[in-house]
Amino acid sequence: MTTRTPAPAQVVFPALGTTAALLVTDPSALPAAAAALRAELAAVDLTCSRFRPDSELTRVNLAAGTSTTVSEYFAEALQAAMRAARLTDGAVDPTVGSAVIALGYDRTFASLRPDDARPLPVARPAPGWQRIDFDPRTRRLRLPPHTCLDLGATAKALTADRAAQRAAAATGCGALVSLGGDLATAGPTPEGGWRIALADDHAQPATQQGPAVAVTGGALATSGIRVRTWRRDGRILHHIVDPATGEPATPPWRTVTVAAATCVDANTASTAAIVLGDRAVDWLRHTALPARLVALDGHVVRLGGWPPDFHPPTCGDLR
Template sequence: MTTRTPAPSPARVAFPALGTTAVLLVTAPRSLPAAEAVLRAELAAVDLTCSRFRPDSELSRVNVSAGATTTVSERFAEALEAALRAARLTDGAVDPTVGSAVLALGYDRTFASLRPDDVRPLPLARPAPGWRSISWNPRTRRLRLPPHTHLDLGATAKALTADRAARRAAATTGSGVLVGLGGDLATAGPVPEGGWRIALADDHAQTVTEQDPAVAVSGGALATSGIRVRTWRRGGRTLHHIVDPATGEPAAPVWRTVTVAADTCVDANTASTAAIVLGGRAVDWLRSAALPARLTGLDGDVVCLGGWPSDARSPGCGGPR
């Protein structure tokens, strides 16, 4: 009779990055240093390319050049293409031209640096110019924004980084890899026995121990968007960071969190962000997209779609509705 040696538990490292926490897990513990080097390189590259808070970032240069035509790098082009695809798939519910609206709300510096209660009055909200107003040639990488337009690539760029880092780390090491950046999770390579166990919380999805209720992810990606993590007060109002492009205001609060599973983190993030913006229309939209999703309302009630599995906290959250 032979005995089966259990596979080692995934090795893990976590560190601050992009205003959140970067988490890396690998199925082959010896591959952790090489995988971490890949992740840190991807994080440094996206920060230099897409940060709203660095005056030397490429995004800052592009925004300053609004009204003129400029040539962007291949990495910036990849991030812009992801953002424009998100806008197209969501009919503008997720739109990269919300940058000016986000700035007007007071989110003009890293979240850790925001005043917790800014007494300044809010300026009059204005709709975003809209992604169709962007002039973009992907062949030449020539870009022109309408005057006074600011791009915000934050959501899709972070998800794209999770996808890129997971794929590159798995290809470099041969290990199974999970990359988590705040609420964005991407996997690549071999999957641990039983899948990657992910807990769902009101702030972000996160990896958990065997004792915690969780959903098992056997591949692809998961993204959670919500209105409770990045909040601040300005002019006597509590604001959050997910802006409705149609109004320039924070999306009306209908869902506390929305978690979506998809083949890529970019697609999962696009859908979860769109659901927050769409509010009461999110269920029908997600149903038409045929993506597994879990939506938590302001009262804590849970709605599951696309065969999202049940868990201990929402036992009725089983099949599609």
């Protein structure tokens, strides 16, 4: 008699202005794992949301120019963002908040005007992460005057890492957490790995034609310029801002997917690659991380041992 391993159980729901997905290798563990994920989502929303007047990030930004003490959770998120800035030489910089707001991304994406006729203000470079004065020991933080932090990308990735670890620890089974297409895994991996469909938009239904990859551990993140776009003053804008200019990055890539040990590192590298543009290939080669870059014309560049695309026979993949 042959016994079959149960297929991973899954739950998908909206969160953080995007889509949260949770898969576990033991279907009976899904409720406990989901509770762990929702707890992490609630914590990051209250701590790092740009769109909540009662969030800690809002308080910190309003206090720019003065010294304030932040929570342990905020300190962890800030240090992840500052580490990303250091590793990318400022290509990923948490001080882009004012630039993002000036472009019109000043509310949740679902609330944005799809076609905003207001003129764009003159773009200004981000103040720069080096000007953040933070003492990890005391958790005392002082931002330069008129500086707004945006911890969005790295905080979301950190939440995926934390939630996957928390879900696996609570249940003893394998867990995968995906937030807006950035995913982290923890615990035992299902046979053959977690099968992930690759696409410009993680929220679109998977198709048989799309490529997929098997993830056997660690994390995967995708950054791109085709999703979270809006029109303002006749221009199509997107949410990945070049800190050096304060303008949306103008890369030759429509998406960049990177694999790494943590979702924070994968997201840092994929976002940096979009900002770096033509310099991204050499920079990614230096990191030695597996990466897949898709050019605007659809040409694919694979680096760091990224495998050739394969197309699964079924369409049950997670995006």
